[in-house]
Amino acid sequence: MPGALRQFAIQYPPLLERGMARALLRRFRAAPWGVGLVLLAPLVIAACSGDPYPQSTLHPTSDTGRAIDALYRQIFWWAVAVFVVVQTALIVTIIRFRNRPGAAEAKQIHGNTAVEIAWTLAPAAILVAIAIPTIKTIFQVAGDAPSGAVQIEVIGHQWWWEYRYPELGVVTANELHLPQGRPVALAISSADVIHSFWAPKLSGKRDAMPGRITRLVFTPDSVGTYLGQCAEFCGPSHANMRLRVMVDTPQAFDAWVAHQTAAPVAVDSAQAMILAGEAAFKKIRDPANHSCIVCHTMAGVSGGVAGPNLSHVGSRTTIASGLLPNDSAGVARWLRDPVAEKPGSLMPKIDLTDDEIAALVAYLQSRN
Numbered sequence: 001m002p003g004a005l006r007q008f009a010i011q012y013p014p015l016l017e018r019g020m021a022r023a024l025l026r027r028f029r030a031a032p033w034g035v036g037l038v039l040l041a042p043l044v045i046a047a048c049s050g051d052p053y054p055q056s057t058l059h060p061t062s063d064t065g066r067a068i069d070a071l072y073r074q075i076f077w078w079a080v081a082v083f084v085v086v087q088t089a090l091i092v093t094i095i096r097f098r099n100r101p102g103a104a105e106a107k108q109i110h111g112n113t114a115v116e117i118a119w120t121l122a123p124a125a126i127l128v129a130i131a132i133p134t135i136k137t138i139f140q141v142a143g144d145a146p147s148g149a150v151q152i153e154v155i156g157h158q159w160w161w162e163y164r165y166p167e168l169g170v171v172t173a174n175e176l177h178l179p180q181g182r183p184v185a186l187a188i189s190s191a192d193v194i195h196s197f198w199a200p201k202l203s204g205k206r207d208a209m210p211g212r213i214t215r216l217v218f219t220p221d222s223v224g225t226y227l228g229q230c231a232e233f234c235g236p237s238h239a240n241m242r243l244r245v246m247v248d249t250p251q252a253f254d255a256w257v258a259h260q261t262a263a264p265v266a267v268d269s270a271q272a273m274i275l276a277g278e279a280a281f282k283k284i285r286d287p288a289n290h291s292c293i294v295c296h297t298m299a300g301v302s303g304g305v306a307g308p309n310l311s312h313v314g315s316r317t318t319i320a321s322g323l324l325p326n327d328s329a330g331v332a333r334w335l336r337d338p339v340a341e342k343p344g345s346l347m348p349k350i351d352l353t354d355d356e357i358a359a360l361v362a363y364l365q366s367r368n
C-alpha cells in the first residue's frame, strides 16, 4: 500500500473515523492479493479446458506441424532459462547493492574483460544452439514432396477457397479432403489478391499470391475436421474466408474421390421441385444477364469458373466458405442476399421469388 495513502488514513480522523481508516487499511492490504488472483484466473481457467482451441498450432496433427511445434517448445525453454538467469541477477543486484543510510560510496569501476567476454559468448552459444534445430526444421518443412504425394492446387479467391486435384479429376471448394497417413503437396496460388492458407493444427501458413506458387507439404496423421482460415487481409470479407480440412481414413478418402468424380445424379422427371430448381439455375436474368450458370460449374449443366464448382455441392457440410450450414435454411439465406451474409461478396443479390429460392434449395441439395 502506498505510504502517502497510509499517512492520509491515519492522520485525518476528522475526515475518516478511526474504524473506517482501519477497514480501509485492511482493504488496501488485501488489494494486491485480489489483483494477483484476477491475473491468475485466466491461467487456471485455461488449465481446465479440454480442447477449446480448434485453431491452435500447439496441438499439431501432422509431421511438419509436430516439427514446428517441437522447435517452438525448444526455443521456449531457452527463453525461460534466459529470463530466469537475467531476472535473478537483476533482483539479487537490486537487493544486495541497494543504497543504505550511512553507507560509504560504492566502489566505482569501469569495464571487466572477463564479464564482457562471458556475456558475449553465452548469448552467441545460445543463438547457435537455437539456429541448428531451426535450420534443420526449415529444410525439413520446405523439402520436396515425396513421390506418391497427393497433389492439390489451392487457389484463394475473394472470399472462398478452390481445391483442385489434377490427378484425381476433383474440383471442390472450401472443404479440403485429405487422406490420413499419406503425404500431401499443396501448390498454393490466388485468383485475385494475396490470401494466406492456414489450417493451424495441420501445418504452417503459406501466402497465396496471384502469379506465383507457394508450397506446403505434410502428412496428416489423425482423422478429423480441422478448421482454418485466410491469414492475410484480403478485403471486406477476409474474416469470412474460412476453410475446413477433413482428414479421412484412406478408404473414406477413396470413397470421397469416387463420389466427387461420379456422373451427376440424373434429375427424375417426377421431381418437380428439383426440375424447377434446375430451370431457375439456368435462367438468364435481364437486364444484367445474371445467372447461376455464368459463374458456377455444374457437371452436365454449366461451366462457369468465377464461383465455386457446385457439381457436388450437396456433399459439403457448409456453404459460402464455412459461413452457413449446408441445409435448407442456410442455402435459402445465402440465395436471398449473399452480400448481406458476406460483405463485398462477388455473388450479387438477385431478385429471386420465394418459390425460386425453395426450388433452387431442393436442386442444390440434390446435387451431392
Ligand code: CUA
Binding pocket: 156, 157, 159, 194, 195, 196, 230, 231, 232, 233, 234, 235, 237, 238, 239, 241
Ligand atoms: Cu483471403 Cu484474407
